[in-house]
Amino acid sequence: MKGIVFTEFLELVENNFGLEVVDQIIEGCDLETGGIYTSVGTYSHKDMFKMVGKLSELKGVPVKDLLEIFGEYFFGTLSRDYPQFMIQENIFEFLKSIDDYIHPEVLKLYPQAELPSFEYEKLSNNEINLNYKSSRKMSDLAVGLIKGAATYFKEEVNIEKVIEENDGSYVVLKVSKIG
Numbered sequence: 001m002k003g004i005v006f007t008e009f010l011e012l013v014e015n016n017f018g019l020e021v022v023d024q025i026i027e028g029c030d031l032e033t034g035g036i037y038t039s040v041g042t043y044s045h046k047d048m049f050k051m052v053g054k055l056s057e058l059k060g061v062p063v064k065d066l067l068e069i070f071g072e073y074f075f076g077t078l079s080r081d082y083p084q085f086m087i088q089e090n091i092f093e094f095l096k097s098i099d100d101y102i103h104p105e106v107l108k109l110y111p112q113a114e115l116p117s118f119e120y121e122k123l124s125n126n127e128i129n130l131n132y133k134s135s136r137k138m139s140d141l142a143v144g145l146i147k148g149a150a151t152y153f154k155e156e157v158n159i160e161k162v163i164e165e166n167d168g169s170y171v172v173l174k175v176s177k178i179g
């Protein structure tokens with residue numbers, strides 16, 4: 001997993017809970033790196049789960065909620081750092097472009113990136129399914145990213161998990177426009 005995911009996560013924790021909590025997480029988890037990440041490095045996604053789990057324990061917030069909050073925050077960073085991917089006109093076109101364009105381009109930039117597959121399926125003008133597949137099992141992060149994207153495109157959407165299989169490595173997310 002790319003270092004930017006770790007550095008952004010720790011920044012969010014610092015902004016919301018303070019440096020003390022960052023230290024508690026780093027000291028309380030048996031991390032492969034000892035807690036040192038650079039945005040250009042590549043690290044085990046297991047470290048991310050350890051840190052999110054520890055934050056959940058410290059603050060009494062479910063892991064699912066933390067991953068969603070982080071996804072929303074992370075989208076802000078991605079949209080600022082990669083304006084070349086923010087060229088679609090609306091949320092559905094943008095979501096379609098993740099699998100068709102964005103993640104394949106990310107893989108060219110960072111060949112070690114581990115990306116989910118995100119098949120796009122149109123149900124009607126107002127409803128789509130995104131079929132998430134990844135051994136990282138981070139569909140809650142995806143939900144947060146989609147929420148961030150909806151805010152960016154100034155659209156209101158409802159996101160629902162309609163199917164979840166293989167312990168979260170296959171998840172169908174139904175995204176419906178509201179209004």
Ligand code: HEM
Nearest residue numbers: 001002078082106113114115116134136138142145146149
């Ligand atoms: C709503 C939009 C997006 C969604 C739902 C999404 C979804 C995800 C998810 C769930 C992951 C975690 C890895 C996994 O589950 O296997 C991920 C990783 C990543 N995505 Fe996306 N993504 C979106 C937009 C973007 C954009 C705009 C960029 C711009 C560069 C981007 C770049 C990345 C990168 C760099 C990683 C880390 C790969 C790694 O750690 O090895 N994504 N994405």
